[in-house]
Amino acid sequence: MPEVYIYALQGKTLDQKRKLVKEVTEAVARNLDVAEDTVLIQLMESSQEAKAKGGVLFSDRATAAKT
Amino acid sequence: MPEVYIYALQGKTLDQKRKLVKEVTEAVARNLDVAEDTVLIQLMESSQEAKAKGGVLFSDRATAAKT
Amino acid sequence: MPEVYIYALQGKTLDQKRKLVKEVTEAVARNLDVAEDTVLIQLMESSQEAKAKGGVLFSDRATAAKT
Amino acid sequence: MPEVYIYALQGKTLDQKRKLVKEVTEAVARNLDVAEDTVLIQLMESSQEAKAKGGVLFSDRATAAKT
Amino acid sequence: MPEVYIYALQGKTLDQKRKLVKEVTEAVARNLDVAEDTVLIQLMESSQEAKAKGGVLFSDRATAAKT
Amino acid sequence: MPEVYIYALQGKTLDQKRKLVKEVTEAVARNLDVAEDTVLIQLMESSQEAKAKGGVLFSDRATAAKT
Numbered sequence: 001m002p003e004v005y006i007y008a009l010q011g012k013t014l015d016q017k018r019k020l021v022k023e024v025t026e027a028v029a030r031n032l033d034v035a036e037d038t039v040l041i042q043l044m045e046s047s048q049e050a051k052a053k054g055g056v057l058f059s060d061r062a063t064a065a066k067t
Numbered sequence: 068m069p070e071v072y073i074y075a076l077q078g079k080t081l082d083q084k085r086k087l088v089k090e091v092t093e094a095v096a097r098n099l100d101v102a103e104d105t106v107l108i109q110l111m112e113s114s115q116e117a118k119a120k121g122g123v124l125f126s127d128r129a130t131a132a133k134t
Numbered sequence: 135m136p137e138v139y140i141y142a143l144q145g146k147t148l149d150q151k152r153k154l155v156k157e158v159t160e161a162v163a164r165n166l167d168v169a170e171d172t173v174l175i176q177l178m179e180s181s182q183e184a185k186a187k188g189g190v191l192f193s194d195r196a197t198a199a200k201t
Numbered sequence: 202m203p204e205v206y207i208y209a210l211q212g213k214t215l216d217q218k219r220k221l222v223k224e225v226t227e228a229v230a231r232n233l234d235v236a237e238d239t240v241l242i243q244l245m246e247s248s249q250e251a252k253a254k255g256g257v258l259f260s261d262r263a264t265a266a267k268t
Numbered sequence: 269m270p271e272v273y274i275y276a277l278q279g280k281t282l283d284q285k286r287k288l289v290k291e292v293t294e295a296v297a298r299n300l301d302v303a304e305d306t307v308l309i310q311l312m313e314s315s316q317e318a319k320a321k322g323g324v325l326f327s328d329r330a331t332a333a334k335t
Numbered sequence: 336m337p338e339v340y341i342y343a344l345q346g347k348t349l350d351q352k353r354k355l356v357k358e359v360t361e362a363v364a365r366n367l368d369v370a371e372d373t374v375l376i377q378l379m380e381s382s383q384e385a386k387a388k389g390g391v392l393f394s395d396r397a398t399a400a401k402t
Contacts, residue, residue: 001308001388002343003271004359007109008336008367014250016366018258023362024339025256031355032343037255040269040308042208042247046109049081053336054104055092057085068142068187068375070338071158074243075136075166083165090161091138098154099142107336107375113243116215120135121238122226124219135241137204141377148317152325159323171322174202174241176275176314180377183349188372189360191353202321203276205292209269209300217299224295225272232288233276254269282384286392293390305389310342310381 002032007044009051009058017043069099074111076118076125084110136166141178143185143192151177203233208245210252210259218244270300275312277319277326285311337367342379344386344393352378 004024012020021041029036048058056064071091079087088108096103115126123131138158146154155175163170182193190198205225213221222242230237249260257265272292280288289309297304316327324332339359347355356376364371383394391399 001386002341003308003310004342005340006363007338007340012367014258014260016368017250018261020362020366021253021258022256023366024359025253027355027358027362028341031351031358032347033351039255040271041253042271043251045251049084050110050112051336052088052092052108054106055089057081057088059081060085068185070141070375070377072139072141073136073162074138079166083167087161087165090165091158094154094157094161095140098150098157099146100150107338109338111243116218117244117246118135119222119226119242121240122223124215124222126215127219137241137243148325148327151317152328155320155325156323159320173322174204175320176204177318179318183352184378184380186356186360186376188374189357191349191356193349194353202319203274205275206273207296208271208273213300217301221295221299224299225292228288228291228295229274232284232291233280234284252269282392282394285384286395289387289392290390293387307389309387311385313385 001038001040002028002034004028004039004041005044006041007046010045010047012045068105068107069095069101071095071106071108072111073108074113077112077114079112135172135174136162136168138162138173138175139178140175141180144179144181146179202239202241203229203235205229205240205242206245207242208247211246211248213246269306269308270296270302272296272307272309273312274309275314278313278315280313336373336375337363337369339363339374339376340379341376342381345380345382347380 025036025039028039051058092103092106095106118125159170159173162173183191185192226237226240229240252259293304293307296307317325319326360371360374363374386393
């Protein structure tokens with residue numbers, strides 16, 4: 001408590017994830033005035049075929065951007 | 068913004084997903100009076116072994132239905 | 135099953151919500167090939183002070199837009 | 202309706218999942234006074250590399266615990 | 269860890285909530301083999317006007333049931 | 336995209352929320368290598384009577400701590 005869910009596209013390295021959870025934990029603990037050890041973070045990673053913006057899958061947006 | 072999370076069982080084709088996100092985006096934009104490009108959709112696909120109804124996993128419901 | 139969670143800012147009329155859930159249900163049922171009655175929709179309405187884009191609360195974005 | 206989302210680390214057996222969804226369904230139906238068949242449960246399983254506590258990934262917490 | 273989110277309609281008494289979180293915590297701890305004190309439960313209560321099944325808001329389903 | 340959901344107990348000031356969303360946005364943008372303006376944050380604030388740890392509502396935990 002508190003719990004943080006971060007929805008993002010797949011493809012981050014383990015080190016990126018390490019730094020991400022560390023820095024988000026620090027920001028949350030600092031501003032919600034709780035101990036860092038109580039902060040839980042869940043990364044919700046998605047493929048480009050399971051996520052869409054403006055009615056278009058990110059996989060199709062990526063293909064369109066290349067052509 | 069707005070963000071839409073759709074929890075469903077795995078197994079849809081890419082074309083089904085394409086049509087789904089397009090039509091849901093249109094419905095959300097039309098009724099919430101926002102531009103389609105601001106609508107974000109995340110498909111949360113689940114295996115039958117990770118979802119249950121009435122206390123029974125969908126994988127077991129499927130097996131029971133065949134016998 | 136399936137379940138749809140729509141996160142949006144507060145302020146929609148009951149009629150907007152009626153039309154929204156009807157049309158999203160139709161789009162989901164049509165494209166996921168399930169009966170409409172199995173589709174569950176939850177509106178997650180937020181105040182402008184509990185939602186942010188680009189690091190700025192929507193309440194502050196609205197104020198900035200007026201000045 | 203109601204819907205229950207359980208976020209936990211991967212690695213449970215199918216039997217553990219069976220018992221988990223059965224018992225959680227019973228507890229929810231009993232206390233919310235609804236029929237068991239209306240209770241939907243989604244298991245949201247995570248790898249240790251996608252979950253963190255106190256700013257440290259569970260995969261790194263496990264490694265640290267072994268040394 | 270683990271975290272449990274229970275989406276249900278508003279209107280439960282404090283005692284119902286007390287028993288609900290106690291029994292769900294016990295079921296989760298027992299079956300996921302974790303200490304009860306690590307189990308976190310969040311009740312996500314909704315008004316009937318923010319939840320729909322089969323394309324109809326629960327508030328309208330209730331009205332229709334009375335006529 | 337990405338979207339961040341922060342579940343925490345109610346009671347933070349508007350300034351705390353301002354700083355929280357700013358700093359979390361910066362941490363997410365920096366580590367996921369995306370523009371800050373694409374980062375969306377939703378604060379999911381809960382009353383103490385809707386959240387529990389170890390099977391006990393936070394409202395009851397607070398009462399017990401005072402006696």
